Structure formats: C-alpha cells, structure tokens
Amino acid sequence: MSKSLPSRAENYSEWYNELVKRADLAENSAVRGCMIIKPYGYSIWEKMQRALDDMFKETGHVNAYFPLLIPKSFLSKEASHVEGFAKECAVVTHYRLKNDPNGHGVIVDPDAKLEEELIIRPTSETVIWSTYKNWVQSYRDLPILMNQWANVMRWEMRTRLFLRTAEFLWQEGHTAHATKEEAVEETEQMLNIYSEFAETFMAMPVIKGRKTANERFAGAEDTYCIEAMMQDGKALQAGTSHFLGQNFAKAFDVKFLNKANQQEFVWGTSWGVSTRLMGALIMAHSDDQGLVLPPKLAPIQVVIVPIYKGEEQLNNIKSKIDPLVSALKKGGISVKFDISENQSPGFKFAEYELKGVPIRLAIGNRDIENGTIELARRDTRVKTSLPFDGIEQVIVDTLEDIQISIYQKALDFRAANTFEVNTWDEFLVKIEEGGFLSAHWDGSPETEEKIKELTKATIRCIPLDSQEEAGKCILTGNPSKQRVIFARAY
Structure with a gap:
C-alpha cells in the first residue's frame, strides 16, 4: 500500500x-x-x-x-469452425499416469493412449x-x-x-x-x-x-x-x-x-x-488511485470507518452506526462497518479507495457530538460533512448518482475521442493518437487486411445505427456506401 x-x-x-x-x-x-x-x-x-x-x-x-x-472428430465436421480454432486447441491424448520406473515421479502411461483424442473446449x-x-x-x-x-x-x-x-x-x-x-x-x-x-x-x-x-x-x-x-x-x-x-x-x-x-x-x-x-x-x-467501480457491481457499496480512541468511544459510535448498517442492508445495499484494529483509519481509507468502494463514510467522537458524518465519493474523491439524520436516503441517492456520473464520464470521453476521417494521411495521424475513427472502407477483405498491416488498426464494427453515405475508401479511393469504426484494440 x-x-x-x-x-x-x-x-x-x-x-x-x-x-x-x-x-x-x-x-x-x-x-x-x-x-x-x-x-x-x-x-x-x-x-x-x-x-x-x-x-x-x-x-x-x-x-x-x-x-x-470434445471428441476431435466433432471439430472436423464444420470446416470454417475447426480452421478458426485449430491453433488454439489443447488436446488430451492419454487417460492415465504411472510411477516412473527410474524413480522420477510420474510419467504418462504409454499404454493408456486414447483411441480418439479429446479437445478441451475452446x-x-x-x-x-x-x-x-x-x-x-x-x-x-x-x-x-x-x-x-x-x-x-x-x-x-x-x-x-x-x-x-x-x-x-x-x-x-x-x-x-x-x-x-x-x-x-x-x-x-x-x-x-x-x-x-x-x-x-x-x-x-x-x-x-x-x-x-x-x-x-x-x-x-x-x-x-x-x-x-x-x-x-x-x-x-x-x-x-x-x-x-x-x-x-x-x-x-x-x-x-x-x-x-x-x-x-x-x-x-x-x-x-x-x-x-x-x-x-x-x-x-479506474484512475491512478485505484479501481472506480459502478455501484451496481461493487462487492462493497458502502464502507464505514470509525475513528476512535478506546472502547468507550467505539461503543458510542457503534450505537449510532449499527442501526444504519441494518437499514442499509435491509434496503439491499452491501455495507461493511470496519472495526478491525490492526490498521489505522488512514490505511483503511487508502485500501478502500484502491478497491473502488463507491462510498466511504467516516465518523468519530466529534461527529457524534455534532450530529454529522463524513461522506467521500470514490468517483470524484470529494469529501463532505453531512447531517447524520437522513444519511440513509443520501447514501441511496448518491449511489444512483455515482452510477449515472461514471457512465456519463465514459460517454463524454468516447465522444471526445471519436473522429471522422476522410483521407489516408488524416487516418495515419489520428490512429497514432488513439480513439475511434469513423471512416469509409470499400468493403473488400484485401483492403481491410492492408489497413491492418500498415497501421495495426482493425474494423471494430459496422455500426447498426449508421446511415448510408456515399464516399471514398480512405486507402484505395474506391466507392464506399457507409462509414465503419476503425481502432487499435485489445
């Protein structure tokens, strides 16, 4: 850490x-x-x-x-299927091991060869x-x-x-x-x-x-x-x-x-x-501090970290927090009240930030006196001191807002990094910058392969919502009916 x-x-x-x-x-x-x-x-x-x-x-x-x-013969029955997966298949050839007579552990028993090899399913x-x-x-x-x-x-x-x-x-x-x-x-x-x-x-x-x-x-x-x-x-x-x-x-x-x-x-x-x-x-x-998880998929949606000295202060905090934990769980929110003593509050803050917990609550003896609690959002890393009364609804609303905000941020990022390109020179510049390139392609597999060979960019898809638009292929200049999405990919 x-x-x-x-x-x-x-x-x-x-x-x-x-x-x-x-x-x-x-x-x-x-x-x-x-x-x-x-x-x-x-x-x-x-x-x-x-x-x-x-x-x-x-x-x-x-x-x-x-x-x-899967029996090997099954993969032979559909020609293009076997060709597509042949180089990735792991093959089982024997069904038994035996002790090595030379005393070097176990070896494959040569007498236990399968009549037909079996493929571990791809x-x-x-x-x-x-x-x-x-x-x-x-x-x-x-x-x-x-x-x-x-x-x-x-x-x-x-x-x-x-x-x-x-x-x-x-x-x-x-x-x-x-x-x-x-x-x-x-x-x-x-x-x-x-x-x-x-x-x-x-x-x-x-x-x-x-x-x-x-x-x-x-x-x-x-x-x-x-x-x-x-x-x-x-x-x-x-x-x-x-x-x-x-x-x-x-x-x-x-x-x-x-x-x-x-x-x-x-x-x-x-x-x-x-x-x-x-x-x-x-x-x-995610960011340079760790995971950023959407609340709907976060294993822990809310973590509560008490800040206290001595058992009396902890018991005071627990009397306030235990009903909140029960209410949140009853409302279907996964919550962790971390009262472990082997790590400091600061260490816990960093750990839960690294693990992408959407909401972190911190509460100490002074917060109890003031009737407040600190709420930190993982997506914005903004911390706010809030009234304890009504915090349950604030948590529900904040989780919904985080889910929406994370999506909107990703959508804005995609929009800012999607470009229409119309010439080969423009394509070569933009592909180095990264992002999605919307460009014309003449429809031929040969052109597609050549673009991939020259730039490592592939046609990711022909968008379902794309409209017909007459144009010229960025590489060949041949006629094109619509734009496709090019990008480098994982």
Missing part, C-alpha cells in the same frame, strides 16, 4: 497489471497463461453473472451444462449441436433456448490478466430455431441484452454493430458485437452474438419435421461474454 500505482499516462499497461494485482482481483498461476481469480475479483464476476443470468431467464433461456472434453458449438440432434425431431421441439456458464481453454501465447488468458470463465448461449427470422431475431435480442448490461450495470457505453467477414466468428454467417472504448483510446470487444444459419445443423444433421410435414435443417445462434468484461470494467473507469 505504501507504493503508489504507476500512472496511466506514463505506462497504461503497467498501471493495469499492477492495479489488478494490488486491488486483489487476480494473480498469475503456476500454470502458464492461466490466472487465479481472487475472492474480491470473483465477487465482482458473481454480480455480473447474477445480473446477466436474470436477464437471460427473463427472455426464456434456461441453463444447462455440457462436457469439457467453445461448445460442436458438442451441443451433436446433442441437439437427439433432442429435435419436430417443430414442436423448437425453439431450444439454452445457456451454460463454463470455463474454456484457448492456448494463448501472450496473456494478460482478464483480457487474454489461456483459460477463462464465460457464458455461452446456444439456441435452435425453426425459421431464419426467429434465429436472426434471437441474435439481435441477445446483442441488445449485452448492450443493456454494459451500459446499465457496467456504466460502460458501447457501440452495437456487425463484424466484417474477416472478423466474423468461425462457422457463423453473421456476427454482431458491442465495442467499448478504454481510457487509452483502444477498443475492447465486450460481447458477441452470432447468427449461425444452418451451418452447424447441417454439420451434425439436425433436422426437424416442419408444420408442412417436411424435413428441414434447424437454424442456430450462439452468443457469449467472458471474464474479459472484468478487464473492460477496470480500464473504462
């Missing part, structure tokens, strides 16, 4: 890494590329999970669980669609609206806590429908749920859009996404929703008898968000 965090302005990457560790969110594990999510970090993820799960269930989805291990489309074949015979069996909360493994070489790890936690929805229209509607509905969650709970503004063919999910006909801007001007893909068409139904022969008594293939979707949202939450709002 004695050493201050690195500055965002001086070294954004180091600031992020240090903040994740010092705020007790996560740490690196003994397994290369994998992380340990610590209790404080996991409690934030639990709040995300709970909110999203409620939103899924409100729209008719149910949870299930499918195997971690995503679950294949194993789920192989199951749907057994579940679907008639239009009466549709739709299937399924979600699972799980872990996945993608063998990443360059990792960063929460943002990119070999193993991560996520939810993956997999739905099956009788018509294309229903499947497209589902894809768009889930994108809207992700957008609502990001903005309402994470206080993080996002742009809803479609991915280009180059950036599309492997095996999908269309991929929708939400893109957020981090404080260093880079983009972060915060969620995706995929229209799978009939690709996986055809790969796994999932057919149904329609109302006309004819056989046809099922239409599918998949959609997901992951613990990458934790990285987005940190980078969208």
Whole structure:
C-alpha cells in the first residue's frame, strides 16, 4: 500500500497489471497463461453473472451444462469452425499416469493412449449441436433456448490478466430455431441484452454493430458485437452474438419435421461474454488511485470507518452506526462497518479507495457530538460533512448518482475521442493518437487486411445505427456506401 500505482499516462499497461494485482482481483498461476481469480475479483464476476443470468431467464433461456472434453472428430465436421480454432486447441491424448520406473515421479502411461483424442473446449458449438440432434425431431421441439456458464481453454501465447488468458470463465448461449427470422431475431435480442448490461450495470457505453467477414466468428454467417472504448483510446470487444444459419445443423444433421410435414435443417445462434468484461470494467473507469467501480457491481457499496480512541468511544459510535448498517442492508445495499484494529483509519481509507468502494463514510467522537458524518465519493474523491439524520436516503441517492456520473464520464470521453476521417494521411495521424475513427472502407477483405498491416488498426464494427453515405475508401479511393469504426484494440 505504501507504493503508489504507476500512472496511466506514463505506462497504461503497467498501471493495469499492477492495479489488478494490488486491488486483489487476480494473480498469475503456476500454470502458464492461466490466472487465479481472487475472492474480491470473483465477487465482482458473481454480480455480473447474477445480473446477466436474470436477464437471460427473463427472455426464456434456461441453463444447462455440457462436457469439457470434445471428441476431435466433432471439430472436423464444420470446416470454417475447426480452421478458426485449430491453433488454439489443447488436446488430451492419454487417460492415465504411472510411477516412473527410474524413480522420477510420474510419467504418462504409454499404454493408456486414447483411441480418439479429446479437445478441451475452446467453445461448445460442436458438442451441443451433436446433442441437439437427439433432442429435435419436430417443430414442436423448437425453439431450444439454452445457456451454460463454463470455463474454456484457448492456448494463448501472450496473456494478460482478464483480457487474454489461456483459460477463462464465460457464458455461452446456444439456441435452435425453426425459421431464419426467429434465429436472426434471437441474435439481435441477445446483442441488445449485452448492450443493456454494459451500459446499465457496467456504466460502460458501447457501440452495437456487425463484424466484417474477416472478423466474423468461425462457422457463423453473421456476427454482431458491442465495442467499448478504454481510457487509452483502444477498443475492447465486450460481447458477441452470432447468427449461425444452418451451418452447424447441417454439420451434425439436425433436422426437424416442419408444420408442412417436411424435413428441414434447424437454424442456430450462439452468443457469449467472458471474464474479459472484468478487464473492460477496470480500464473504462479506474484512475491512478485505484479501481472506480459502478455501484451496481461493487462487492462493497458502502464502507464505514470509525475513528476512535478506546472502547468507550467505539461503543458510542457503534450505537449510532449499527442501526444504519441494518437499514442499509435491509434496503439491499452491501455495507461493511470496519472495526478491525490492526490498521489505522488512514490505511483503511487508502485500501478502500484502491478497491473502488463507491462510498466511504467516516465518523468519530466529534461527529457524534455534532450530529454529522463524513461522506467521500470514490468517483470524484470529494469529501463532505453531512447531517447524520437522513444519511440513509443520501447514501441511496448518491449511489444512483455515482452510477449515472461514471457512465456519463465514459460517454463524454468516447465522444471526445471519436473522429471522422476522410483521407489516408488524416487516418495515419489520428490512429497514432488513439480513439475511434469513423471512416469509409470499400468493403473488400484485401483492403481491410492492408489497413491492418500498415497501421495495426482493425474494423471494430459496422455500426447498426449508421446511415448510408456515399464516399471514398480512405486507402484505395474506391466507392464506399457507409462509414465503419476503425481502432487499435485489445
């Protein structure tokens, strides 16, 4: 706690890494590329999970669980899918260990080789669609609206806590429908749920859009996404929703008898968000003093730190604070009354600021005499002495205001760092400054790849709310029908 965090302005990457560790969110594990999510970090993820799960269930989805291990042959059935994930797959080849006859611990038993290798799931489309074949015979069996909360493994070489790890936690929805229209509607509905969650709970503004063919999910006909801007001007893909068409139904022969008594293939979707949202939450709002958490996701929304000398003063403070704590908890507010004696009030102030607790209350013997209490907001770091009477409603109102203010600050930042560019020279200058660049693109994958090669900028999305606008591609000068969003990204 004695050493201050690195500055965002001086070294954004180091600031992020240090903040994740010092705020007790996560740490690196003994397994290369994998992380340990610590209790404080996991409690934030639990709040995300709970909110999203409620939103899924409100729209008719149910949870299930499918195997971690997928037969290798399953991944071979959908060509573009296997090509998209082949380089990231971890493969199980044996099922037993034995003692090393040379006395060097244990070794893989060469006689325990699997007849068919198993893949640790990078995503679950294949194993789920192989199951749907057994579940679907008639239009009466549709739709299937399924979600699972799980872990996945993608063998990443360059990792960063929460943002990119070999193993991560996520939810993956997999739905099956009788018509294309229903499947497209589902894809768009889930994108809207992700957008609502990001903005309402994470206080993080996002742009809803479609991915280009180059950036599309492997095996999908269309991929929708939400893109957020981090404080260093880079983009972060915060969620995706995929229209799978009939690709996986055809790969796994999932057919149904329609109302006309004819056989046809099922239409599918998949959609997901992951613990990458934790990285987005940190980078969208936090400052050089530590985390800034939106109240709706903060594990502790209010912390109360007493300042006292001796047991008599503490008991005096407790008689005042205990009823407030009970009232706040009854109102659904998570509150901590920190009466631990092993740390000074100043140390506690710094610790709770680092951990992003939205409201800190401090009260001492003089405050009791004056009928006041000090309230400090984490987002603005402003401290105010307020009357104790009525403080419960002030806390409720302040938490609501912090949630709104954090969102507005992020929205203003995005607006100030989004630029229309119309020439290649202008693009080259602005991309170095960071932010979102709204520019014309001729629609060709070759041009998209060339821009990425020259600038490390990718097309983040084709915004859903963008209007047709005739123009010229910034690189080739070829005709363009609309602007897309370019940025460098995580």
